[in-house]
Amino acid sequence: AQSVTQLGSHVSVSEGALVLLRCNYSSSVPPYLFWYVQYPNQGLQLLLKYTSAATLVKGINGFEAEFKKSETSFHLTKPSAHMSDAAEYFCAASPGAGSARQLTFGSGTQLTVLP
């Protein structure tokens, strides 16, 4: 069974500062990995995904994430935070092979951007 752990349920950064949201996975096989963003009272929007191609993945809104197999990590970064980045962020994993497709989510990280 796979699991996803997000370190830090709340992260605060100043506008213009680096954003780093941490995600570690536990899986018997290399999974596919995803980052989603959720704004208040809205659904989940895909930021980026890793599907065993390039280990550095670039997504929307200036976000990127790097898959590190040795560290079983997939941390999300953005060089310069914007006020509009304030939201909840979820890391998720799905089985990397076979017919199973279910996403397992981390517990989420609430990002606050301070002016």
Next chain:
Amino acid sequence: DAGVIQSPRHEVTEMGQEVTLRCKPISGHDYLFWYRQTMMRGLELLIYFNNNVPIDDSGMPEDRFSAKMPNASFSTLKIQPSEPRDSAVYFCASCSGTAYTFGSGTRLTVV
């Protein structure tokens, strides 16, 4: 494509009543998922279908919950009878390959 469409967006019902949530997946997607989101438990997978066939329903909390997918363009999640602890946001999602799309969710409040 209009995306994954869920209805209703909000549902308030009294304890003991039957509740039916509806989902229309993206055309051509062969997987459909139902998730529940609460503050305490986060995002939990309830059940998922592949080509309209239920594959894993181990996340369905109790026999009060049931889900069906009668055809490729429609699924329902039913709670009967509903209880206050069922209050949550219920998301439907569909996928083809690794392209997942989530609906806007149904916010259920059971009073």
